[in-house]
Amino acid sequence: MPTIIIDTLEIEVPEGTRVIEAAERLGIMIPRFCYHPALGSVGACRVCGVKFLEGPVKGVQMSCMIAAKDGMVVSTTDEEAMDFRKHVVEWLMVNHPHDCPVCDEGGQCLLQDLTISGGHGIRRYEGLKRTHLDQDLGPLLHHEMNRCIHCYRCARYYKDFTGYLDLGVLGSANRTYFGRFSGGILESPFSGNLADICPTGVFTDRPSRFKGRKWDYERRPSLCIHCSLGCHTHVSARYREIVRQEARPSEAVNGHFICDRGRYGFYYSDHDTRPREATLAGKPVGWTRAVASTTEKITEIVRQYSPAAVAVVASTRCSLETQAATKRLCIDRGFTGPAFFISTGQGMRTRTAVAGCTPDLAVSLGEIGTADFILVAGADPVNEAPMLALAIRQAVRNGAEVAVMDPRPVAMPLAFDHLPASPDDIDKYLEALAGGNGEDKAGAPLPVFVRSVSEKLAASRRPVIVCGTDMVSARIPEAASRLAARLKTQSRRPGLFFLMPGPNAFGAALLSESPNDSLEAVIEKIEAGTVRALVLVEAAPHRESPDRIRLEQALSKLDFLVVLDYIDSEAVGSADVFLPTTTIYESGGLFVNQEGRLQGAHPVHRGGLSIHRTGKGSHPPRRYDAGLPGATPRPAWEALGELGADLSRTWEGMDREAVLEWLSKKISAFSNLPLEDLPEDGIRLDVSSTIAPAAGATDKTENEEAESGIELLLSDLTFGTETLSSLSECLHAVEKPPCMVLSIGDVKHLGLKEGDRITVQLKNGTLEVNLRITERAARGVCILPRHRLLPWQCVGTGRVWVKKEQIKAQRHKGTEAQS
């Protein structure tokens, strides 16, 4: 560990630490443009030049390029070094426009900061500025090439870090251009980070362009809730509206970046259709009246039937506080539930995965980068949890190999081996790998791919198994856990990484009594007449359940439906009572991500209807009211607390503190935790004693005999399938058109071809969709995205098989004759 002196301060740093990093540890921020902790040092901008007075190198050198060595004495304030840095800034400003007031980066611009702090106030250069043409890069990023200072961060991030190739460096000398060969929407689903890493205004966030300056914003740390990874973000609000979300660095979780779904997913919070008033039978009423009517009606149903006739269904996107409030309500009042999962199968798979997240095996997203072999089973990283693909890519950049077993034509910006296997086959293979067998259960030899995976697992020191829980059976996460445990006994350092259905699926699993606590189970009880009233908390079953007709029939059978939500789901329209709730940006909340990391989001703003809505274009936008317009929504846990207090005299309201106190007392996984004051990177929960592995438990659908035909699998896409981000209009343009995917091996006997518009006759209706044929999909399955533009909810519950006669190509007679 070398010791180095910087500006008379001595510090000991690990071998290989760059001088710029060593200085940072001392609190000395040496100027930088091209250096970025995630992208490393390249010595391009030359603004981190400092004077080396003693040691192996001498003179003005770049502090990002030189590793600290014993005996080094460095001065950051040396006259020559300062003069050099001043010149670098002057050179950078030669071509940079002098128009900060009209640049959206102004106020959070590194170039602006360094120009001012470097004392470059007067322009000496008298020549003309070099100018460029800008490109239209799509709805998410604005491009202004004239502002470029050529730090190469964008190209290094885009090509090297994320592995997408459509943006890069063109030209040379001071005509060097950063962009695409020609304009067009950026292909990377991680493009928004360009706005974060660009040290000046070349790439700025397009949707929030000119919404305000950084100092205008209410800006707080938050979390992304658009998948189960729980990436850290900074959210900015202005004039009662969320305007921007940026990545918040987190070593354990997302590193320095987030995906575009996460970054731009927040628009639901100020959506045109967001319901903000409590309603009774569809008519706006005061909050108190709505709550009173609810308790009155529920009391009546309880009296008439039993407490169990009232069911509570929440979701995996509820905060932990809300989930705990539903739990308390059900325990105290004897209601049915709470159910958090759409189907019993989903609940089981999640619980099994949660049970596998033992502290010795579970790895964080950040730790995936340390793997030397990664087996991905039943997961499609870019589509299900985009940032996972970036984490895997970093492992590959460090030399890891990746093998994927998944029925989908998985695409990732990295080299990997892919076995397009059906869920049943993945089950079989993973079972064989977990047992260390050379053949599957039926005694058949394993495919070469699986044998090679087995060899690579055996040869690796740090294997990580990434396992999905969406389209696989509960046996797969269980087998993944056993495989990891077996590798551990062979003195390896295995890691286990599950994906889960929702940002707080982990919390939901901890609070579920049994796997049968699902929406599916509640629907059965409604159909059987045992449940007469339903409290639906921040759940959108019309959107997420695969059997819409059955859901609608069940809901119409209810005596009473209460809905609490912050989006205008179809359930809101059919509710007897609706209570508007706040979003994560207004109330904050705790979430447990898929590795069991409990982390918190801060409230960003007070909420209310944004000024651009209340002002209706008037200038200045004014409205003279005592209260905040549109601020009726309350945190769901508070609303549930009011219901609880109204229903039971023993409750004294239910503010956040009370919920958390109840949680730490009643649920062992949360006892003795500083729930009110979590560390930045959260706390990894130890759930090994809390939740039993669901081994042996079977989802009844799993035992269904495979029927003849092709199995229909539902899947997620990066954009357009997740409920909340699907409401973001700016993401609609980057969505890929949804299509059904079939293996090339299966289409022949179906008489279909690529690009066909097909109709699929399903249980509850007919689906029209475009067909994509690929050799990279598993045979015997067809894959349908849960896309907002497809009425996929006619598929039906359980495993679904489609026979040849159910699929038809819609062709004009003429084209049919040709083919």
Add this chain to the structure above:
Amino acid sequence: MTADIPQVLFRHRKPHRITTLAEYREHGGYEALSKVLGGLKGGDVQQLLEDASLLGRGGAAFPMWRKLATVAEDAPFPRYIICNADEMEPGTFKDRVLLHAEPHMVIEGIAIAGFAARAEKGIIFIRPEYENAARILEREIENARAAGFLGPRILGSDYSMELVVHRSAGRYICGEVTAQMNALMGKRPNPLQPPPYPTDKGLWGKPTVFQNVETLACVPHIVRNGADWFRNLSRTETGAGTKLFCISGRVNRPGCVELPMGTPLSELIEVHAGGMPEGSTFKACLPGGASTGFLPKKHYDIELDFDALKKAGNRLGTAAVMVFDQNTCLVAATVNLMTFFARESCGWCTPCREGLPYILDLLTRIESGEGRPEHVPMLERMAKHLWSAYCAFAPGAVSPLQSLLTDFRGEVMQHIEEKKCPFK
């Protein structure tokens, strides 16, 4: 050519055509290769080159043996030997003349140098303007291969060499070895700051030795005639061998001549370049291409070898001598050079990418009579700071400027005071 001047590289040069393989063999061609493959070890060749004091002829004058010796014994395979024929230094055309004279001399040099580093993959990286030379090389590589001097198991030994010609996309920076490495790998030709050195981790992470055309051409002769013979070719103690000089500018007979290392500049101009035109007197010259400083008249008799030029605060570079007479405006000449460098900067680091156009702007102002006294210290400081750029391009680019400001300051000030170019 004076009879007593020893000719090595140009000895068998034919007027108006290249020598054939048969002709090359007639005067001892490929004997060195068979001698090397007949029992010498890589280390023997390195020792020979060390004894011969063969310095790189591409401009940097790095000892060739040391480069070969830094390829570790246990370094991984395949290893690469690159012949750098990306001759982009303004005023330099010796490699082209040599390739059009005796291409097999270079091919044999590549094979021997490759053997010394156990490199079995050879690439000739050639600038696109040298399309004729590239075609000649491709044809002659085939001939050499057919004769068993290239390809698998050369001359029955266990050494193989696959040699290909790679045409550059055509940028000055591609001549810089680390940039050339990127170019060969299909990446942007930005230089890379060592470590790792190319001899440790070069092309695709494998050891790679870069050598200039002329350096490689010297190798067969050293092997055949010995280190002492080579060293004694030089007229100075510090030099070794002969050198190809490219003479251009205000001389009567511009061209490329082979002279012993250490030949005085005055002799080069007066004897070998036919002197200066009537009425011209020597004012200054660039001794080694565009990226060396102006050599003022006080050094008119300097011995042209790497050491002497270094002592004079300059560099022999590629030994491309550009001669200026008393009627040449050196400010205008520097503007010309700076235009080239500002255009050829790869754009990687700030001082080079933005500093050179800035310097060009100031110099152009001075040349056109818009210069102000404060521009001179500005130029001086910027030139000094350009030495803190990423690679050696910027320090080379400001060398003429720095010597202009030191040795011809009066001429610069005259432009400013008279508000015009005194030569116009």
